[in-house]
Amino acid sequence: MSLLDWTILVLPILVIAVVGFYTHRVMKGVAQFVSGGRMAGRYLLAVAKGEMQAGAVVFVAAWEVFAHAGFVPYWWGWITPPIYLVVGIFGFVIYRFRETRAMTLAQFFEMRYSRGFRRFSGILGFIAGILNFGIIPAVGSRFMVYFLQLPPELHLFGYVIPTYVPLMGCLIGVSLSLTLAGGLITLMVTDCLEGIFSQVMYLLIIVGVFCVVGWSQMSDVLGSRPAGYSMVDPFDAWQVQDFNLWYVLMGLFLGVYGTMAWQNAGSYNTAAATPHDARMAGLLGKWREAGKVVVIVLLGAAALAFLNHPDFASASVQAKETLDGIATPQLQKQMTIPVALSQMLPAGVKGALCAILLLGIFGGDSTHLHSWGSMLAQDVILPRMKRPPPPEKHIKLLRGCIVGVAVFAFLFGTFFTQTEYIVMWWQVTTAVYVGGAGAAIIGGLYWRRGTSAGAWTAMVTGSILSGGGILVYKIWGAGVFSSVLNYLLGAVGITGVPSFQLNGIQISMIAAITSITLYIVVSLCTCKAPYPLEKMLHRDVAAADKPKPGGWRKSLTLGKLIGFDDKFSKSDKWIAGGLFVWMAGWFLVMVIGTAWNLIGKSGAVSWIRPWPKDVWMGFWHITSIGLPLLITVTTAIWFTWGGFRDIRRLFKSLKTATVDDSDNGTVSK
Numbered sequence: 006m007s008l009l010d011w012t013i014l015v016l017p018i019l020v021i022a023v024v025g026f027y028t029h030r031v032m033k034g035v036a037q038f039v040s041g042g043r044m045a046g047r048y049l050l051a052v053a054k055g056e057m058q059a060g061a062v063v064f065v066a067a068w069e070v071f072a073h074a075g076f077v078p079y080w081w082g083w084i085t086p087p088i089y090l091v092v093g094i095f096g097f098v099i100y101r102f103r104e105t106r107a108m109t110l111a112q113f114f115e116m117r118y119s120r121g122f123r124r125f126s127g128i129l130g131f132i133a134g135i136l137n138f139g140i141i142p143a144v145g146s147r148f149m150v151y152f153l154q155l156p157p158e159l160h161l162f163g164y165v166i167p168t169y170v171p172l173m174g175c176l177i178g179v180s181l182s183l184t185l186a187g188g189l190i191t192l193m194v195t196d197c198l199e200g201i202f203s204q205v206m207y208l209l210i211i212v213g214v215f216c217v218v219g220w221s222q223m224s225d226v227l228g229s230r231p232a233g234y235s236m237v238d239p240f241d242a243w244q245v246q247d248f249n250l251w252y253v254l255m256g257l258f259l260g261v262y263g264t265m266a267w268q269n270a271g272s273y274n275t276a277a278a279t280p281h282d283a284r285m286a287g288l289l290g291k292w293r294e295a296g297k298v299v300v301i302v303l304l305g306a307a308a309l310a311f312l313n314h315p316d317f318a319s320a321s322v323q324a325k326e327t328l329d330g331i332a333t334p335q336l337q338k339q340m341t342i343p344v345a346l347s348q349m350l351p352a353g354v355k356g357a358l359c360a361i362l363l364l365g366i367f368g369g370d371s372t373h374l375h376s377w378g379s380m381l382a383q384d385v386i387l388p389r390m391k392r393p394p395p396p397e398k399h400i401k402l403l404r405g406c407i408v409g410v411a412v413f414a415f416l417f418g419t420f421f422t423q424t425e426y427i428v429m430w431w432q433v434t435t436a437v438y439v440g441g442a443g444a445a446i447i448g449g450l451y452w453r454r455g456t457s458a459g460a461w462t463a464m465v466t467g468s469i470l471s472g473g474g475i476l477v478y479k480i481w482g483a484g485v486f487s488s489v490l491n492y493l494l495g496a497v498g499i500t501g502v503p504s505f506q507l508n509g510i511q512i513s514m515i516a517a518i519t520s521i522t523l524y525i526v527v528s529l530c531t532c533k534a535p536y537p538l539e540k541m542l543h544r545d546v547a548a549a550d551k552p553k554p555g556g557w558r559k560s561l562t563l564g565k566l567i568g569f570d571d572k573f574s575k576s577d578k579w580i581a582g583g584l585f586v587w588m589a590g591w592f593l594v595m596v597i598g599t600a601w602n603l604i605g606k607s608g609a610v611s612w613i614r615p616w617p618k619d620v621w622m623g624f625w626h627i628t629s630i631g632l633p634l635l636i637t638v639t640t641a642i643w644f645t646w647g648g649f650r651d652i653r654r655l656f657k658s659l660k661t662a663t664v665d666d667s668d669n670g671t672v673s674k
Contacts, residue, residue, distance in 0.1 A: 006153065010356025017202050017360055021183075021195045021367070028187040028194050031659045035399050038188030039379050040108055041276040044658040045193055048647030050286035053196035054273045055293050057372045059203055060365030061145040064301060066427035068342040071305040074248040075227055075236020076625050079302075081253040083595035086588035088257060090291065094569070094581050096284040098264040101450040103280035104542040110268055110446070111384035116541060117449040118457040120388055122464075126442065127384025129468055130268055133438035134377045135413055137431055138269070141373065143418030144339065144427065145366045146173035151327065151340045152347045152359060170419050176363075180370035181411045184378070185404050189272045192371055194655070197648045199364040200293075204641040206357040207296040211303060211634060213354030218307040218317075220630075224622040226310045237621040240602045247429070255514045259432075262517055263439040266446055269376050281572040288581050291588075293644055296637035302629045304358070308345035317349075324348040339427070374414075378407030429510065433474060436513035440467025443517060444524035452528070453535035459528030463520040470519060474512035591628075 006014075036042055045053075070078060107113040111130070115123035146169040150157065159166045183191055227236045233244035242249070265274055277283035311317045312324060324345050331337040350358060382403045387393065394402060441464035448455035569578060598616075605615035616624070 006355060006359070007352040009353050010359065013206075013353065013356035014360045014363065017199070017364060021198060021364070024198060025183050025186045025191050025195050028191040030187075031656065032187035032190050033659075033662070035396055035403070036108070037190055037659070037662075038400055038403060039275075039383065040272055041189040041193055041655075042659065042662055043276060044278055044655055044662065045273075045276040045282070045286075046278060046647075046651030046654055047282045047285040047289055048644060049193055049197050049651035049655060050273060050277055050282070051289035051293060052200035052644055052648045053193045053368075054270055054286070055290050055297075056196040056200040056203070056365060056368035057270055058294075058365075058369070059200070059297060059361060060141070060369035061148040061362040062141045062369070062427065063365070064304075064362060065144055065148055065339050065343065066431075067301045068305045068308075069339055069427060070248050071302065072309060072338070072341055074242070074245050075230075076302075076621075076629065077236065077239045077242045077245060078248045078253060079625075079629065080239040080595060080598075081250045083588075083591045084253060085257045085260070086291075087585070087592045088261065090288070090581075090585050090588050092261055092264065093284065093287045093291070094585070096280065097261075098446060098450060099274060099283055099287065100280045101542060102265060102274065102446075103277065103283050104544070105450075106543065108275055109380065109383045110265070110274075110442075111380070111388075113449070114445065114460070115388070117455075117536070118445070118460050122445075122457055122460055123384060124388050125461075126438075126445070126464060127380060127388070129464065130438045130442070131377060131380045131385055133434055133468075134268060134373075134380065135410060135417070136437070137434040138373045138377060138410075139414055139417035139421060140427065140430060141418075142173050142177050142366075142370055142414050143169065143421070145362075145370070146170075146176060146418070147336070147340065148343050148362065149176075149359075149366075152343045152362075154327075154347055157330070173418055174415055176366055177370060177411050177415055180367050180374060181408065183367060184371045184374045184407055188400075188403070189276060189375060190655075190659070192368075192375055193273075193276065194652055196368040196372070197652060199368050201645050201648050203361045203364065204293070204296055204637070204644060206361050207300050207637055208634075208641065209357050210300055210354055210361075211630075211637075213351055213357075214303050214307050217349055217351060218310050220622075220626055222314045222316060223306040223310045224619075226313045227306060228618045228622060229313075235618075237618060237625060238616070240599075240606060240615060252510060255510050259436075259439070259510070259513055259517060262443040262447070262521075263435070264443075264446075266439040266442040267435055268380055270372050272376060272379060273372075284572075285577060285580070288584060289644075289647075291584060292580075292636065293640050296633070296640060299630055299633035299637060304346060305342055308342040308349065311345050311349045312341070321345070321348065333422075370414075374407050374410050378410045379403060381406040381410065432510045432513050433471060436471035436474075436516050437468050440471045440513060440516035441465065441520040441524075442467070444521045448524055448528065450538075453538055454528055454532040455524070455536065456528045456531045458531040459524040459526075462527045463524035466523050467516045467520040470516035471512060474516070 032038060034042075102110075102113060105113050105116060107116060111123045111127040114126050149155075149172060150169045155168050155172075157168055159168050159171070183195055230236050232241060235241035239250075274283065277286060312321050324347070327344050328337055328341060331340060346358065347355070382399075382405075386402065386406070393399065441460075444463040444467075445455075445460040448459065569581070573581065601613060602615045604610050605613045
């Protein structure tokens with residue numbers, strides 16, 4: 006890297022270090038360490054939480070999918086945004102959870118079900134979480150090794166050590182220091198600043214990439230796949246495995262079902278100043294995602310063109326030699342685009358990308374450390390203590406647990422060998438907890454007849470099916486599921502069942518559906534009396550049961566159908582309504598485009614023809630690069646203003662806040 010690259014990389018890190026030191030001085034009490042004192046504004050939350058999805062591992066996982074399937078998942082992915090948006094506008098799960106005033110999800114489980122269930126869910130969630138997190142520091146460190154063109158191995162005291170291992174230790178050490186400084190207060194502020202910086206750097210990267218690789222060169226490479234494996238035409242990609250239409254549909258179901266269940270950023274769910282701010286933060290975060298998506302797509306397409314287009318045959322020689330030197334096939338897939346980018350990007354742009362991903366590593370890893378460390382302290386250790394510790398010892402307990410998670414992540418990343426796609430590992434480890442937790446959360450917040458027995462059954466079932474799936478997958482491979490089914494069916498005389506394989510998301514889907522079914526059946530069988538939901542949600546029971554004035558015709562409006570309530574201001578309605586129209590529009594484009602191309606390929610209507618390859622490339626040029634770029638420019642200005650405004654308000658609130666030592670995550674009986 007050049008001097009300019011190193012300057013761009015080092016300056017924001019120094020700023021983050023200074024801010025982290027300052028926030029350590031203003032943190033007071035357990036509630037501020039765990040939940041930021043519940044004082045965060047919507048823009049602070051939207052930017053800070055979004056930074057967790059801007060680390061190297063997220064980019065590498067997305068590039069891994071793009072190199073395999075191209076634009077095809079993006080086409081089918083337009084099914085999901087309108088549904089997620091309605092879920093967000095309604096505040097599905099998150100709004101009611103914030104009303105419970107629980108500090109953690111497991112605390113809610115104790116309030117709604119039992120202390121025993123809290124203990125079990127805390128242990129299970131913690132184990133699933135650290136397994137899920139375990140690969141993240143290693144992937145991020147490997148990215149930095151290959152992107153910075155460091156030697157793959159180091160010779161120290163007669164031993165050969167992979168370079169990523171000591172680098173991983175350094176990166177985890179920085180993330181750990183930020184986390185220990187001031188808990189969630191430090192993370193929110195530093196992650197928000199990192200996100201603001203990243204949003205500006207996205208624009209520099211986009212311009213820099215087009216100075217090196219043209220869209221026509223990207224089109225030549227992406228459009229050269231054989232029939233059935235297209236990267237640009239979703240209707241000529243039916244042979245593409247794993248990341249197809251079914252992957253998107255199953256992901257949609259699991260995403261809605263698991264709303265807020267996965268606790269990798271659990272503290273952010275309780276950090277908002279009000280339940281409505283939590284809801285709006287989720288909506289605002291969706292506007293901000295456009296910048297990251299365009300950079301991921303553009304860098305992925307440019308890197309593949311750099312490696313495969315004849316115009317770059319001589320320039321890409323070193324990158325290809327580096328890839329050939331990676332012995333592990335899965336690691337070679339993961340590092341294909343990072344290695345290409347390290348050779349392709351010009352000075353300044355390379356430093357900008359490195360800074361974004363390095364800050365994203367700090368933001369993501371520190372949030373993971375805080376979340377899983379807090380879960381270990383709050384939901385595993387604290388419920389087993391006879392009485393809550395005093396605030397000073399409580400914070401020491403939290404910090405000790407966070408250090409323990411950091412040590413585990415380092416050891417796991419050092420010794421674990423990853424053999425599958427990153428996103429598939431995330432899916433199946435997440436399902437160990439979410440497979441059953443989703444039913445317990447939704448049922449507990451919305452269904453009066455949900456019982457502890459139903460929650461226990463769902464949680465145990467989800468963990469067994471998902472955890473067992475992990476072990477079977479790792480030991481015998483994905484094809485063992487087909488062999489077992491054929492053996493069982495053969496025992497009763499049924500033969501000829503075709504062989505199949507199950508990937509991570511399919512295992513997750515089976516676990517979730519089974520858990521939902523058992524939660525409903527067991528709850529109906531064991532419910533003796535409806536649970537008083539209004540009391541748990543701190544609502545006025547009399548007002549909740551009182552009929553609303555006027556008929557349904559007078560009260561029914563488009564806004565209410567979408568999910569607007571009296572908490573939405575005029576500007577909130579513009580933000581949420583505009584986002585709904587934007588996403589619904591792309592959903593219609595997908596529906597109309599699908600109908601047109603299917604009819605065209607069938608020949609049922611003579612004048613309808615399927616879109617040729619050049620039309621598809623023009624379509625992706627506009628929808629994946631042009632329009633998101635315009636949004637990125639707007640949100641860079643918009644969220645910079647909102648982020649700094651909320652940071653200023655946070656510090657002002659912290660100065661006058663009264664610390665409540667009883668607000669420590671315990672449940673008063």
